[in-house]
Amino acid sequence: MSSVTSYVNIAAYKFITLDNLEEMRPQYQALCNDLGLRGTILLTPEGINMFLSGTRENIDRYLDWVRTDARLADLEWKESLSTEQSHKRMLVKIKKEIITMRMPLIKPELGRAPSVDARTLKRWLDQGHDDEGVPVVMMETRNAFEVDVGTFNNTLDYRIDKFTEFPEVAARHKDELAGKTVVTFCTGGIRCEKAAIHMKDIGYDRVFQLDGGILKYFEEVGGDHYTGDCFVFDYRTALNPKLEPTETVQCFACRAVVTPRQQLSPAYVVGASCPHCAPEPAAKASTGERVASA
Structure with a gap:
């Protein structure tokens, strides 16, 4: 049996009125810190959104606690596994919307x-x-x-x-x-x-x-x-249909998605540039593959 630690990554949300956000934020932050979880939780008046990574035991403990809140008792989530935690830090934020649409009548x-x-x-x-x-x-x-x-x-x-x-x-x-x-x-x-x-x-x-x-x-x-593949907003960048991380990355400089083939280009310098943002000579020396933009 492999000795490599496997981390559970969960994505969950629920649209539900939350009117005690200032009270909830420190509670969520403290519990996630105690359990060694990393990721992002958004608390909003229209509901909750979360992307978290941790060990199986601690993710389960977290979810058990969340569902003690009657408003979130039926919370559903999606899971994937990785050999590293999919986020580097733990943030709990209060926002106006789970996802910004600026259509307040949509509830x-x-x-x-x-x-x-x-x-x-x-x-x-x-x-x-x-x-x-x-x-x-x-x-x-x-x-x-x-x-x-x-x-x-x-x-x-x-x-x-x-x-x-x-x-x-x-x-x-x-x-x-x-x-x-x-x-x-x-x-x-x-x-x-x-x-x-x-x-x-x-x-x-x-x-x-x-x-x-x-x-x-x-x-x-x-x-x-x-x-x-499917783009995800964490260090894995993209997951394949087996929910496994791929070799696709994001450019640190411009945040563009860089495919494995594009990473072979001289324009791709880790932490500095990629074929999307490199100076013209380097960009022209790329492999020629471009992400469709039309």
Whole structure:
């Protein structure tokens, strides 16, 4: 048996009214410090969002404690494993929103848009339509640089740079998607949950959110109908459909995603530059591979 320590990485969120954030913050910070957990917890008036890494025992102890709060008793989460902790420090922050959309009338706590689970979505994609025979269209809600690491096949990608751009984009393309079943998705479910509610509010006839996002899809059905990896906001940068870290990295200088092939370029200097931000001569000497930007 391997003696390498395996760390459990969890991603979880819940939209629920939280009105005692200043009281909660030191409690969460102290417990996570005591358990040696690392990651980020966002506490907001609309709910909680967390990405944490620790040993199996201490992650379980943390989750048991969180669920003693009646508001979070049914909290669900997604897991992956790594040989290192996926974050380098522990932060508990108070924010205005779990994910910034600047649409205050969207309150997932009051009612979600319809959702589709991973196994059902795979079946729809296998057959090319939903259970009522309506063509299925996948719609990205993530930022363009995340999409470039990997996405579902034949997905609608409107190349947004931040989530606050999504409402306008969704409204602009509504008529094009009449008569289609649209499935919104993101990394773990937060963005697509808000996105689907907004789309329903502005008149989309058939819109679903992928329950649990890409990570839950990988966990339950693997990488069918998906090409590439999934960008994650921690040191691992990207996970493959087996939820294993890949060789993809982020440039320290410009934060662009750098693929293994791009890392062979003279323009890639660890901690200093990459083919996306290097001075012109070095960039021209790159391998020629570029992340799609159009």
